[in-house]
Amino acid sequence: MFVKGGELKKNNIKNILLIQFGDIGDVVYSFPCVRALKETFPAARVVMAVQKKAE
Numbered sequence: 001m002f003v004k005g006g007e008l009k010k011n012n013i014k015n016i017l018l019i020q021f022g023d024i025g026d027v028v029y030s031f032p033c034v035r036a037l038k039e040t041f042p043a044a045r046v047v048m049a050v051q052k053k054a055e
Helices: 024-029 031-040
Strands: 015-020 045-050
Touching: 015 031, 024 031, 031 045
Parallel strands: 015 045
Antiparallel strands: none
16 A cells, blocks of 8 residues: 555554444445455554444
């Protein structure tokens, strides 16, 4: 991955916020994305914001 000014260091990413405003099924379908993010950015904490009804 690249960002302005150079390459993005995967271990420098500490937090990732996913915003999922779909229903519970949409949240479940997004789990492979969470897994891929954890594999790509192992040092990062991945958090998902969901609607109250999807908790």
